[in-house]
Amino acid sequence: MPEDCFAIRIEMASFKPTKIPVYPKLGEKVTQDTLYWKNYKTPVQIKEFGAVSNIDFSPVAPHNFAVTAFTRIHIYGPFSQEPVKTFSRFKDTAYCGRFRSDGQLLVAGCEDSVVRLFDVSGKVALRMFKGHSKAVHVTDFTSDRYQILTGSDDYTCRLWDIPNAVELTAYQEHADYIRCGVTSKLNRDFFITGSYDHSLKMFDARMDKSVMTMDHGQPVESLLLYPSEGLLVSAGGRYVKVWDLLKGGQPLVSLRNHHKTVTSLALGSNGQRLLSASLDRHVKVYNTTNYKVVHNFDYAASILSLALAPDDESIVVGMTNSILSIKHRKSPEESNELTNQQRRRPSYRVFVKGKNYIPKQDDYLVSKPVKQHLAKYDKQLKKFNVSKALDKALESWTRLKKPEVPVAVMKELDRRGTLKNALAGRDESGLSQLLHFLIGNLVDSRFTPVLATAAEMILDIYHSVIGQSPVVDRQLIRLQELLEKELDYQRDLLEILGMLDTMFASSLPRKEVPCSGIGRSNGLVQGEASTPRPQLQVT
Known part of the structure; x- marks a missing residue:
């Protein structure tokens, strides 16, 4: 058979698949926030003994974090996958393990209504505060380090003196469970509580009743004060709301970006970004200038707790399935190395001969025929x-x-x-x-x-x-x-286009066409000085 006929037959036998055009898609807009919040490593996941209800970072280096889950509080180092310390002296479910501002003491509530104070370097409780009649879900230190705020399911919030282990004040103004609270870091006497009765109440320890009340409209799950303490953020139901405390607690913004209950709040990027976590398995990042969502994190289960390390070095999330997820920020060297690896995709010989293999002069490359897979x-x-x-x-x-x-x-x-x-x-x-x-x-x-x-x-x-x-x-x-x-x-579009063309045409500057012979004297010539000249009547 002639070679030309053979080549023609092979060409006729080949089949070109249908070419599917690729249309441009409206994808995710890549912004500086996208690059910043995506610059984290693959999350480290740790199995806890129960649902992770609270996470708190120590204010002092090396910024260990306390994880409250079931009847234990584990303290993890910044990069440890095993707890460096465990507090397990709880008779029932523990709640709200919080560090003091010097990082030396830890306070936690419990289902048995007892508040326990621990020395981070010790094991047993230094103090036990008894006075609540139901579970204590809220604990925090005041700014002077010598008092503790607690909030309970018995509808009361109380202040305790640490050195004497006695109750200082008790307030019973809420009509339902108190599940969140925050103390002022600038004034030891101010603190705010949030309750399932939908209300937020600000207290002054020098007064016998609350000094300000705000209505969130939903059971309140989490509270957050800005560093300046002029703004308060509350989360409850599907809403995240921002309140101006300097103007008597006026609502500034109401955000509804989650489709299930918002459970936790955190502040990142030195107060420039607000994070909210929800039972819908999402963490939203907001720009605190305009409160628009700039990034979103997805997780495998409903989120109960969220915390950020200083300078956003790591994001720690606790979920209802007892999983603790830790994302560490990549160093600049790791980011550059990953980019280079993506550019240099390894070939088959890298796995067979090694990374530094160089073909020899007499090597013969045997290529396999590529099998065509058709739809x-x-x-x-x-x-x-x-x-x-x-x-x-x-x-x-x-x-x-x-x-x-x-x-x-x-x-x-x-x-x-x-x-x-x-x-x-x-x-x-x-x-x-x-x-x-x-x-x-x-x-x-x-x-x-x-x-x-x-x-x-x-x-x-x-x-x-x-x-x-x-x-x-x-x-x-x-x-x-x-x-x-x-x-x-x-x-309709053609009519609008016609109207726009008319508007644009009328807005353009008109050029005067001079008459023959007397064009320079009949009016002004464009570009010359505006000196008045006598007008001629042309008949």
Whole structure:
């Protein structure tokens, strides 16, 4: 057989798959916040003994963090995967393990209503404060380090003196469980509590009742004070609200970006970013200038607690499935190394011969033939089954998720001159499927040129069955309404475009055309000084 004939046969035998065009997508806008908050390593996950209800970072280096879960409080180092310290002297579920500002003491509440004070370097409780009648969910130190604030399910919040282990003051103004509270770091006498009665109350220890009350509108789960303490953030229900304390507790912003209860709040980037965690498994990052969401973290389970290390070095999240997730920030060297690895993708010989292997002069490269993998519709096209090829392209997943695939197949069939054959011979179900696809995608500017041709062919082929099938008739009426609506839009847009053209034309500066012979004396010449000249009457 001549070589030319053999080459022609091979060329005829080869099949080119249908080319699916890649349309531009409206993807995630890459901002500085996106780059900043994505610069974390793969999270380290630690299994705790129960749901992680609270996480608190020590204010002093090396910034260990206390994790409250079930009947224990574990203290972890910045990069440790095992606890460096454990407090397990609780008879029931522990709550709200908090460090003092010097990092030497830790206070925690308990389901048994007893508040325990621990020395971080010791094991047993230094003090035990008894006075509440129900579980204590809120504990914190005042700014002078010598008093403790507690809030309980018995509707009371109390102040305790650490040296004498006695109760100083008790307030009973809430009408439901007190589940969150925060103390002022600038004034030892001020503190704020949040309750399931929807209210926030500010207290002054020198007064016998609250000095300010705000209504959150939902059971309050978490509170956060800005460093300046002029703004307060509350979380409860699906809402995160910001209050201006300097203006009598006026609400500034109400955010509703979660679709389940918001459980925890944190402040990052030196007060420039606010983070909220929710039972919907998301952590939202807000810009504190305009309170818009600038980033989002996804997790595997509902989130109960959230904390950030100083300078955002790590993000720690506690979930309802007892998993503690820790994300550490990448160093600049690690970020550069990862970028270089992505650019240099290793070849097969790297795994066989090693990273530094250099081919020798006499080496012979044996290449394997590349097997062509065809899609289902391409396999049918290769067999010239045009109707089946269109059916495969119109399968439910492809039709809904990748409409560009059926459109590309129709375009290829039209190029071959077989689109009419592929559309013909369909029963009511097949025709209904085609019309459903047309209704959903015909007015999409990316697909209109191809689908308009297909629609004309369908009407030409099946005009005799119109009026015989109620299902097809309803879809044809929908298609007609859709086209009429789109035509109305186009007319309105053309009218607006005409009005804009008129406005732009009238706003342009007019150039005066001088008359022949006397152009310089009849008015001013553009660009010359505005010196008045005598006007001539031209008849």
